[in-house]
Amino acid sequence: MVMAGKADENLLNIYHKLFSFLGPSHWWPGEGPLEIMVGAILTQNTAWNNVEQAINRLKAEGALSVKALTQVNEGQLAEWIRPAGYYHLKARRLKAFFSFFQERYQGRIQRMKERPMEELRQELLSVKGIGPETADSILLYALEMPTFVVDAYTFRILSRHHLVEEEMGYEVLRAYFMDRLPRDTRLYNEFHALLVRLGKDYCKKNNPRCGLCPLGG
DNA sequence: CACCAGGCAAGTA
DNA sequence: TACTTGCATGGT
Numbered sequence: 001m002v003m004a005g006k007a008d009e010n011l012l013n014i015y016h017k018l019f020s021f022l023g024p025s026h027w028w029p030g031e032g033p034l035e036i037m038v039g040a041i042l043t044q045n046t047a048w049n050n051v052e053q054a055i056n057r058l059k060a061e062g063a064l065s066v067k068a069l070t071q072v073n074e075g076q077l078a079e080w081i082r083p084a085g086y087y088h089l090k091a092r093r094l095k096a097f098f099s100f101f102q103e104r105y106q107g108r109i110q111r112m113k114e115r116p117m118e119e120l121r122q123e124l125l126s127v128k129g130i131g132p133e134t135a136d137s138i139l140l141y142a143l144e145m146p147t148f149v150v151d152a153y154t155f156r157i158l159s160r161h162h163l164v165e166e167e168m169g170y171e172v173l174r175a176y177f178m179d180r181l182p183r184d185t186r187l188y189n190e191f192h193a194l195l196v197r198l199g200k201d202y203c204k205k206n207n208p209r210c211g212l213c214p215l216g217g
Numbered sequence: 218c219a220c221c222a223g224g225c226a227a228g229t230a
Numbered sequence: 231t232a233c234t235t236g237c238a239t240g241g242t
Contacts, residue, residue: 050222
């Protein structure tokens with residue numbers, strides 16, 4: 001359903017509470033679309049600190065470029081990204097993505113930006129190793145397209161506060177946000193960033209009570 | 218020491 | 231279709 005009506009008051013209310021409490025996020029951490037795309041794959045089920053170490057290694061090796069990542073041997077790449085964990089798997093996934101990026105878009109960010117978002121999203125999802133969260137992270141944070149990123153924190157926070165039913169699938173929860181909020185890249189960017197920061201600091205898995213959580217509860 | 222982290226795909230019944 | 235399992239390092 002494409003919605004043309006008003007934004008959901010409750011959802012915007014939550015957004016404003018979080019923003020007031022935590023302040024602006026300046027996300028994605030890391031500079032430039034290429035680094036963001038690489039980070040989106042490396043951070044799959046992995047703490048960001050580990051990803052930073054891997055990215056720093058790639059920078060030190062002069063390998064953080066489309067050309068280098070397209071040409072580098074998979075085994076070599078695996079060694080460089082070792083601190084990120086699942087490094088054999090992620091090396092394969094990075095190679096698969098950059099192979100797609102090179103062949104389909106000649107390694108040009110701008111070519112991707114010219115595509116309709118949902119079509120590009122489907123293309124990304126067809127790449128082995130790119131699932132819905134990684135695809136949406138690339139679309140939103142690297143390409144600045146208005147898609148909402150759902151992650152483990154989003155599920156946990158919303159269900160813990162009884163804002164949605166449990167057992168909601170990814171696409172349903174994504175639509176939940178996008179159908180109730182204006183299609184605004186900046187809003188989706190900040191909202192997701194705030195949810196992750198809230199999750200890290202106040203809504204941890206081993207801490208069922210949200211302590212100082214600004215949403216109450 | 219045990220547990221967790223900004224997923225995803227392949228295998229099983 | 232609905233579960234389960236493998237993948238791995240580094241921080242708390």
